[in-house]
Structures are given as C-alpha cells and as structure tokens.
Amino acid sequence: MDELSADLDLLPATRRALNHRIAVAQSAGRAPSVVAAVARGGAVVWEGSRTSVAGHGPDGNVQYRIGSISKTFTAVLVMRLRDEGLLDLADPLEKHLPGTGVGEVTIAQLLSHTAGLGAETPGEWWERTPGSRRPELADVLGGEPLRHEPGRRHHYSNPGYTLLGSLVEALRGRPWEESLRVEVLEPLGLDRTSGSPRAPHAGGWAVHPWADVMMPEPLEDLGLMAPAGQLWSTTRDLARFAGFLLRGDQRVLSERTVREMRAPASPPDPAVAGSGYGLGLQLSSDGARRLAGHTGSLPGFLAALWVSEADDVAAVVLANCTSGLPPAAVAADLVAIVADAEPVFPEPWRPFREADPVALELCGPWYWGTSAHVVRLTADGSLELGPVAATGRAARFRAEPDGTWTGLSGYYAGETLRAVRRADGSVGHLDLASFVFTREPYDAQAPVPGGVDPQGWRGIG
Template sequence: MLQTTEFALLHRLATEQAGSRAPSLVAGVVRRGELVWHGARGTVDGREPTADTQYRIGSITKTFIGVLVMRLRDEGKLDLNDPLDAHLPGTAFGSATVAQLLAHTSGLTSESPGLWWERTPGGDWDALNASLAQGATVLRPGAHFHYSNVGFGVLGELVARLRGADWFSVLDAEVLRPLGMTRTTPDRVAPAADGWAVHPYADVLLPEPTPDAGAMAPAGQLWSTATDLARWVAFIGGDTGEVLHPDTVAEMRAPAHVDDADAWTAGYGLGLQTLRTGGRRLAGHGGSMPGFLATAFADPATGTGALCLANSTAGVGLGALTTDLIDLVERHEPELPAPWRPLAEVDPALLAATGRWHWGPTPYTLHLLRDRWLELVPVAGRGRASRFRPAGADRWTGLDGYYAGETLVLHRDADGTPSHLDLATFSFTRDPYGTPEAIPGGVAAPGWRPA
C-alpha cells in the first residue's frame, strides 16, 4: 500500500492502543483475499507482537460453527427449519429450529446456568444439557433477537452428533486445513499473548484465566492470529474456496434481525453479525473473553476487510477501529473497477429477449449478463430489481430483491420469438398490456383509448 495509507492506518492503531491502554494490539487490512497491511503496538513477552501471535478470538468462534452447520444444510443432512429435536433429541428446548439458533432468535437463555462459563472450566454436553432442563427458554422462539451463547454450545453438539466427531476435529478437517488456517486452535500455541485486565484507575495489570469451556467452547473457545483471521475475513467476503458456496455465505450475511431503530446500523444473520456504517454493509463478528477482544469484518461489495486483536478484557474500541481501518483504505486507495470486457460468446436466441419489457404499464429493462445470467431492472430506477441465474431451458431463479427464489420463465412464439415473461404470476410483455392472452384477467376491448 502507499506509504501515506500505511501511516494513516498505523496512526489510527497507535492512537487506539495508547488511548485505551491496551497491553498489545494487532490489526490488519484484507484486500483481494490477502493481508495487505498489518500493524502492532504494545508488547507480548517483551516484544512487539506479529501477525503470527495468537490471541483468543471469543465469539468469532461462532462464525466457524455457523459455517459447519451450513455445510450440513448444503449436503442435505438438515434443513434450517428443522426443530432441534429432529437431530439432537432430549433437550428441554427441542422445538427451536436450527435457523433460530443460528440467528439468536431461539429464545434460549444467554448464558449457561451456574458459574460464569468464560472464567471456569466447562463440563461435557450431558452436564450442560442437564443444567438447561428448566428455565432455558426465556422468550418465545422466533419472537425476538436474544443473543445466546448457550445456543452455539448446542449447535456445536449438533455438529458433533451429525458428523460423529467432536466439533473442533470437524472444523479442522472441513474448514481450517482446506483454508490453510494452521494457527487457529482450541488452546493457545506459542507464540501467544497472555490475557490481561487493565485497572480502571491505575496502569497495572491482572492476569485473566483461559480455561477450557467444555460444551460451551463452540461459543468462544478459539485462538487465532492476524494471518489466519485475514483468510477468514476474505472467506466472509466471498472468497470461500471449496469450503462453502459463495451464495451460502451471502445467505449467512443477510440480516435475519436488525436493531429496532429508525435506521438500522446493526443486525444478525446466520452466525454472522451485520453492520451498516459509512454507506457500507459489513459482515463478520466481534469477540470477547476475559483478557481478550477481537473483531473480523468484511465489506463484500468491495472485498476490503479488517481485523483487530487485543489482550485486554475491556475498554478497547475494536469495533470503531475496525470500521475506521476499512474507511481509511477505501478513502486513500479505492479499488479500481474491473475493466469492462465484451462477452466471449452469446446465444442469439437469448440476446433477442433483452431490452424493454412491461409489467402492466411499467417499463423494465432485461439485461444479459455473463454465464447466461439475467437482470431485470425498472426503467425508472425504483421498484423490484433482481438478478436471475439459469435454471434450465428458458428458466431462471431469482437471486435477490423481491424475486429472490422465484422462477422466471421466458415464453416464445412458435418461431422462437420471445413473447412474454412469467415471473411469480406476473406477466411482462413487450408492449404495455401487450400479448393479451398472457395478461392475467385479460385486456379490456378495444384496448388503449382516449379518456
């Protein structure tokens, strides 16, 4: 990156570390799937930390569990609408669905009963399940967003049951190793930072415990590095390798819940947090455990992301730091758009379907994209615009907007000329209310007339 950009990033990092009194702080910027900049301030074992220094990442662990669940869904081993009882019987909250657990709308209690799980050794699944026998559901499932660490402990056990191995073994085999994330582990592996609490009124430290959370580990156990988290930021942004289809990650990024405010700025999808800031929509997750704070967010629209790691229990503004790093990069070095290139080949019969169509009196334009994708856009720029992926001969499936999941069918005359489009019972014709036989309810005779 340009030296001016790198200095601006380092200055923001240094200001945060000094102002928040973080024992150490590491940050990185991701572009085009690579860690293009990283910086560090403070010390770990008397030295400045590096991109290979491990920190505990807390609830960013949940994003990995979410990916494992979505892999099971994509393989047909579960449906997101399945009740928990269908795969993990014997709980007191078996009517909650897999999707509700992923989106924190299951109504489950936020924390496991008993001692604070983040600071004490955790028991096994049977012990956790027994502790949840009564009072585990505190809200009606599906009614509200209620962040639940317990829910992801449950999802970790769900993964283990369906795969026949513990959740981390599954994660390592299916996600970490394929992505080259060799420094993401359930326990610390040197070089690693110690976790500290910083006294609020004096510049002194208190060491924090880092016990194994047992059955609650899927909610926040993992340790990682800036290098590994950079790969994960790229993954969240859509560079998914062979681990998950990019469309599935996009599904995870879509908000299932947003803050109930005049203009939403934060929400939650399927295992991923979502943010709207500075005109951008970010996805990722924050994390905290005693002694540690972490963030990892990506902007899928630009491919730019950022991550931050600190070994302090509280007081470090990693959320604002992360979004500021993304903003600095986008302002100082905006990505150039990919050069326009004409299509390498085109089907004349499909090309003939492009251009102006009308839904009743409203004009739309149908565009042909690469790989036979289509885009239907209102001419006025307002209304229901969607992209469509091929789903067979003269059939496409909606990808976004109002028509997501709906089927677009292109009808042709006997000579192959496009006659009308059928989309979720709506007919689009070349002329306003043209092709009368294709218009639901018909067209009143004699057609258009003066007042």
Template sequence: MAETPLLPATSRALLHRIATAQTQGRAPSVAAAVLRDGAPVWSGGYGLVDGAVPGDDTQYRIGSLTKTFVAVLVLRLREEGLLDLDDPLSRHLPGAPAGASTVFQLLAHTSGIASETPAPWWERTPGDVRPELADVLGDDYRKYPAGHRHHYSNPGFALLGALVEQVRGRSLGQVLHDEILAPLKMTRTTLLPQAPHAHGWAVHPWADVLLPEPTEDAGRLAPAGQLWSTLADLSRFAAFLADGDPAVLPAAAVELMRTAASPPEGDQWDSGYGLGVQLKRDHGRMLAGHTGSMPGFLATLWFSPADRIAAVVLANTTTGVSVGGLGADLVRIVCEHEPRLPAPWQPLTSYDPALLELTGPWYWGPGAVALKLLADGDLELAPLAGPGRGARLKAQGDGTWRGLDGYYAGETLRVARRPDGTVDHLDLGSFVFTRTPYDAAADVPGGVDPAGWRGLPRD
C-alpha cells in the same frame, strides 16, 4: 499476479488508526491486519505483549469469532447431506435441551432461547461447573417463540457444537482441526493458548493499572467463544469467508452464511445476522464477519464482498476498544485511500441470439423496467426511472430464470409465447410484463379496457 502493496499513505493511516484506538482505549496492545483480494497487504501492532510489539504470530483469544468456525462445521454436514438446516436439533441430538429448535434457528440466533447460561457467569468460571449439556440452559430458557426475532444465544452454539460432535463421532477440537484448520493451514489456532500469546487484562476505569483476567476452559460452552488465534491465521480464515475453499466449504455455502437470516429491527438497520456470521452496514458499505469478546480479550473480523477488502483486529483488554468499529474503519480507510478499479468492460465472446429478443424495455402495467443480458448469461431487471422492483435472474437451463435477490428472490421468470412463436409477455412470479403499457394484444390478467387509454373528461 502478485498483490500490489498498499501505498505508504494508506499504511500510515491504518497504523495511526490502531495507535489512536490503543491509546484512547488504554489497551495493553492492539494488533491488526488487512487483506485485499484474499492476500495480506498490511499488518501492525501497537502497545506491548511481554515487552514486544505484537506480531502476526501472537495469539489472542477471539471469543465469539469461534461461532463462525462452528457454523462452517455445521454447513459442512449440510453439504454432505447428513442434516438439513430445517431439522429439529433432537433429530440428531436426542434428549438435548431446546431439541425442538431447528439447526437454522440456532445458527441464526432465532430459536428464542436464552442469551446466557444460568449463573454463575460462564465466561469467568471453569467449564466443569456445567459438565452436562443440560446444564447450559436453565428451566426458563425460552425467552421468545422460535423464529419470531433475533435473540443472541451463547448456549445455542453450545448445542451446535454438541451436534457436530454427535454426528462426527469425534471431539469438536479434532473435527475443527481436521476440517478447517488443517486444510486452511491455520497452525496457530487452538482451543487453549500456546506461546507466544497475549495475556488478558482488565484496565481500571479511573487509574492506569491492570488486573489479570482468568483464562478458563469453557467446557460445554467452548463452541461459543473458546478459540485462540493470530493475525496470520485469521487472515487465512478471512480469505476463506470471502471466496470459500473446495477443501472446506464451497463459495455458495459461504454466501449463504452471510445472507441475512432474520428480519432487521427498526426502520434504518445497521446490523444483522446470517448463519454464524454478523452483518454490518458502515458508510453505505456492507460488511460480514464477527466480533468477539472474552474477559481480557476483544476481536473482530470484517470483510467487504463488494470491495474485496478484509480487516482483522485483536486486543487484550476486557473493555475500552470498539474493535467492531475499528475493524470497519480499517476497511473504510483502504477503500477510500485506494478505491477499487472496476473490471474492464469486454464484449461477450458468444451468446444466444434469441436472448436479445428479450432485452430492452418492458412494462408491468404502466411501470417501465429494462431487461439486460449480462456477460455470464444471467438477466438483470431494473426500473427505468424512480422506485420499483428489480432483480438479478439466473438461467436455469430449461428456458426459465430464477430470481436471486430482492422481492423476486426465488421466483421464476418464464417467457410466454404466441402460437407463432413470438413473445406475448414475460411472467415473473405471476406478474405480467408486456412490451407496451397494458398491451391490449397480450394476455394481461383482468384484460384491458377495449376503449384504451383516454384523457380525463372535463366537466
């Protein structure tokens, strides 16, 4: 089915939003694209690149969006059984600095190593300033104990890029081309700029004048922010990050990338990090993707898995435009102007009648929950009223179900039956659920007071 184009009012609102960002942020140019259900439905540019409005094929440097590409390459190694995410880096890259850090910690920025290289600032200096891998970290590179907190690290992804090269036996650029760019038909994503491309500018804070920013080859730091790309190519990458692609990485592995890998800080968190993927909460909507910046350039890619909407934003200015917020706004505009229609409800075509016996109300002590049978054979446990723990549970093929989210993620639901085959209770990670509150006829841990329920005695 062909993708339905956006309504004219929606397209106008998107153009107005990037125009406002370009003028208020005083950026030489801003370009953006929106996808719905994996297909491009809008793109636009404001400002000029070499005298013309930037289009879908205009290259911009994408900065730390490069990290998501590197993470995909690492997850491919894991899918092939060539490494485990809990492996220490030194197992695959002997002699590497921070070799005790695990692959998972480096992907999630929880290794505790430094955010930046020793001076001079790597983003504005040639990569040959640090010719060896050991040069990307100084002697005092450990800032926090490993695994204790999220601490963003550019050198950490330099180490991951070296890991990919070591395991594959080829340069990062070649691996990137063979394993991501070629399969996804991303023909305009490169390590160095190729015309037509935007030029990176710094804008004077108190005058409408420009200063060209240097465009350096980052060398060993390339995995942290080297890539150049276009709206068209990043739209293809956004579609891949939403659904996976059997030629690159399956959907389950992509979903793992966008799962929070470290605990958020603060009571009300609005951002987090998975494995090479940033997470953002915006107007109650969860977004996944990444932002990027290099001198003269800003970029972002966000997508909402729930709404199936993605946005890409590119700008050629060092500061001034909050591209992360702009990208989130583009997603929100489409969602609010054209809310997604729910899939039509349809009854099951087949089911296991024995599962109906498990559905309905259950009680954990006095707490009431309901168990529902879903269309795909999964179960859903949810509180009947008020706060409480719930989970979606996936059938395991052996009569048990595994929790997919929330408190019960990874825990096993088992059906405990009496000798006559009737259900006695449900056991979910040792929590017992019975058909009535503290059912005296069921095997309740600690037993049930034989006198049963009672009123409160009065004096």
C-alpha cells in the same frame, strides 16, 4: 498486468493512516497490546501493532483468544452438513439431537440467534469458570431455556451455539474441535488457529477502569461452550479466513453458501442501528458500507473481523484486554481507510465471447402494466431486471437448467422468471410471480390479468 490494475501494495499515506488508527485505539483503549491486519484481494496488504512494552510488538503470528468469532467457525461446520444433505436448516433440532428440551427450535434459528434461547448459561459466569462445571447440555440450558417464542426476534444466545457444536459432534461422531481441524482449519491452511493457546501467544489482562494498573485474567477451558468462544487465532489466519468468507473455497464451502451466510437471516434489533445477523455472521451497515463478520470477547481479550464485499477489503483487530478498546469500530475504520483512500478498480468491460441466445432474446424493455422495465444480460450469465424510473423493484436472476431463472435479490428473491412463447416460438411475455411483463404496455396479444380494454389507448373526447 493491465495498466489499470491496482497493486496490492498500499500507498504510504494509507499505511500511515492505518498505523495512526491502531495507535489511537491502543492509547485511548488502554490496551496492553493490539495487533491488526488488512487484506485486499484475498492477500494481506498491511499488518500493524501497538504495545505498552517498549521495543516489543506482536506480529501477525501471535495468537490471541478470539471469543465469539468461534461461532462463525461453528456455523461453517453446520453449513457443510447442510450442503452434504445430512440436515436441512428448517429441521427441528430434535430430529438430529434428541433430548435437549428445546427440540422444537430449528437449526436456522440457532444459527441466526432467533431460537429464543437465553443469552447466557445459568449459574456462574461461564467465561470465567471451567467448563467442567457444566458437563451436560442441561447444565448449559438450565430449567427454563427459552426467553422468547422461537422465530419471533433476534436474541443473541451463547448456549445456542453450544447446541450447534453438539449437533456437529452427533452427526460427525467426533469432537467439535477435531471436525473443525479436519474440515476447515487444515484445508484453509489456518495452522495458527486452535482450541488451546500455542506459543507465541498473548496473555489476557484486565485493566483497572480508573487507574493505569492491570491484573491477569484466568484462562479457562470452556468445555461444552467451546463452539461459542473457545478458539485462539492470529491476524494472519483470520485474514485468510476473511477471504474465505468472501469467496468460499470448494474444499470447505462454495461461494454460494458463504454468500448465503452473509445474507440477513434475523430481524434487526431496533435498539442497535445498522445491525443484523446472518447465519453465523454479524452484519453492520452505516448506510455507505455493508460489513459482515463477527466480534469476540472473553476475559482478557477482544477481537473483531469485518469484510466488505463491495470493496473486497477485510480487517482484523485483536487486543489482550477485557474492555476499553472497541474492536468492531476499529476494524470498521481500517476497512474504510483502505476502501476510501484506494478504491478498487472495476474489471475492464469486455463483450461476451459467446452469449446465451435465449437470454439475449429477453434483453431490452418490458412493461409491467404501464411501468417500464429493462432486462440486461450480465457478464456472468445472469439477468438483471430493473425499473427504468429511479424507484421500483429490481432483481438479479440465475439461469436454471430447465430454462427458467431464479431471483437472487430484492423483492423477487427465490421467485421464478419464465419466458412464455407464442405458437411461432417467439417470446410473447414474461411470467414472474404471477406478474405478466409485455413488450408493449398492456399488450392486447398477451394474457394480461383482467384483460385489456378492446378500444385500446385513447385520449379524452
């Protein structure tokens, strides 16, 4: 092992800080129990719990209901269908699931909560009543399912994920939960994640807001609404799932696809600072750290899962109370405690064993007009283009088989970078989304749009 490699074991001071945070959360949140885990480098490095029952604390194998974290699992199933070519995210729902009455909304809009559908089902509170009262999609959507014009704003919709679950069932020809088990849970080894509780599991409680007493919450099968919030899981399973959300797994989804899920896909809500939503994943940023994951709640249970790609840290928090404890804030704090106290060591710099000569030829300074930029070749074979000055448009590019590069980030995401060669075979300029980058500012030998003054550069006189 390299002498600078970080051991997976946390320092005692870090462990104490983590234990203290969940102790405060359980006490201040008046939760019957709370269980949490932190993973780093894809492995669980800390587990902790706090309970109101003396001498009895849950561990990482005890199931809690995870509510809307179920939506992320449903999104994974939909992205698998996309990657297999069975659908396109731009497809209208009607193409694959006809007769819903909202067939014009797209699959991407449903995944990102931009379809304009209502937040809840009509009638009684669906989370506290049996799914048998909503046997058809019409019972889930109601007579006027749209609240907003599709595609215009983020509006969180539980019925939207019921539609996605029904879409999975229509294209797979089997129940949503069976597809989830076969396609996701078994390949990832999530054997303590299920649609119904399996012992050992926590009971769900409602804690009186003004008195230290509580009562049990009803446990309901959600029926058609299951893809929006049915699942039970453990901190250990969810920590493993968090690692998948960072790295992917070729048996389920590639790293490229899970990165796509983590990218913003809907307008941020101006009423909630630092919020966003990808494809089945909530996004959060406090300016210093970007998090992706999901929160969940059902009567009797609260849950949160966050991952920080930059820190390679994930945290899971589960509690068995209807309200009081803020799981998202606690999970974010657990990530921050580990990431700030024990930051990851960067990989050692190593030179290429064999660099792509074409990519290497593009390295160095380039000019967009008079704006100086530089191209660098990174260790993973991608190109980075960025301004020499402190501000400007920067992007990373992936090599394509045809010799071009595709933008992966920033202003140039999705745009094509081409190296245009002269008659002698040397690179004359770069073409990027109609912009011409030259080796000299306004190079007269390059096809600079608008041409170059024939008198060239000169002073005043």
